[in-house]
Amino acid sequence: MTSLNKDLSPIFISEDSLFRLYQGNCNEILPQFENKFDLIFADPPYFLSNDGLSIQSGKIVSVNKGEWDRGESINDIDGFNMEWISNAKKALKNTGSILISGTYHNIFSLGIVLQKLDFKILNLITWQKTNPPPNFSCRYLTHSTEQIIWARKSLKHKHIFNYEILKKLNGGKQMRDVWSFPAIAPWEKANGKHPTQKPLALLVRLLLMASDKDSMICDPFSGSSTTGIAANLLDRKFVGIEKENEFIKMSINRKIELEKNFAVMKNKIHDLKIL
Template sequence: MNTLTPIFASSDQDFVLYHNDCNMLLPQFEGKFDLIFADPPYFLSNDGLTIQNGQIVSVNKGEWDRGGEIGEIDSFNLKWISNAKRALKDTGSILISGTYHNIFSLGRVLQKLDFKILNIITWQKTNPPPNFSCRYLTHSTEQIIWARKSQKHKHIFNYEILKKINGDKQMRDVWTFPAITPWEKACGKHPTQKPLPLLVRLILMASNPDSLICDPFSGSSTTGIASNLLGRKFVGIEKELDFIKISKNRKIELQNNLELFKKKISDFRFL
């Protein structure tokens, strides 16, 4: 692998960030990762409006989330998922979050690239924003596609742990979590930040303590915080320096409050 210098590495080397485009770096990690969690652009920044905390606000997240033609979206997803597949071990799997804006493109690309789709997990939000136009149902869910790289190699699945978390019953594919809470935003907020308890469960489900986890669109690095909470090593790739700054501060916050973080996440009661 061509050695590149990370923009940040924690003192324990368990949390490493690169400032770059994931398509530049993923091929250089060929066969290295046990699990990739990706929260790619949803392409929903279309100058529309929504409601947050009772206020009318723009849906725009940034230029990186601007939508394009369906062919452009498919090409974007084909490129980064192809590179992600190269970076996975043969036994590795990928988790990709999305909504109706991009989930169908992601599913087509995964099938085209011969991934084996394992589940589509639905995150049911307990506190979704109301529908501003009153012309549609309230959008209260997001989906996470779980797929393994190989049709023949066995993937990691911690069945017994998830069963224990679920009251000794098989875990289903609909999970209920609130959106991010104020304590998760102490170091700043990413516009598409995912709740830490959701990432903890996903990583617990699909990785082992010695696994190496990657997030190619790491944002404020919720994936990295969840990985480190569970004792996994993390590599994040992010293009925006503002988000890297938030990520660094969140890692420092975690180092100073490790046990407090665990107490805030209910799944840790079963570990």
């Protein structure tokens, strides 16, 4: 682990040292990890908190996630993405790659920024939700997908890609770039629910695809640390960066739950035919 400024020491280190959390702005913390990470998974703000309405579990709810998800102008959003992706690039090893989740609200900005920073875009993975919320306004098609851009830092260096593992998961056929997963299961909310929480099964497959057992994985917007739980289930090291106290506590509780129920949780992922 790299040496850090005293003010940027971890707020939490698990007993097995595989799970570390830093509280603060990723743009201040990522540069401290220069050339350290094999893989970064990022679920940055989508900037869709616009006081609109949606339907969840049959109830009308606000689409607002929090102040961190409110966007200003297109230029502000592009500037935000340019800053954090530039710092993520510094933190990646030359052989490292990045996975960034988004929707049409931010995916085009992310793609342009990656190209401007000379990343090599490898795939655009589409997560097809098997249980999407219905279209409240009935004025356009129901949104049922999210995209994940996979790109590598270097145009020259090879990235990790576990082709044979993905092929095995897909019944002996090449894995395609459209994946179907339901939203998070009730047992994944045992310690609370982050408003943009991703299914654990989705993260496990992504990490199986693009990292090895000795890999160090970072999530600069770690939220409730689904990335960290997936990483530790696969015996990978995890570094999470998060601003909000609420989500730091949620992350710590999820890691403690994993330590107590490791075999049970691994079996749940096995049942989904991910491992």
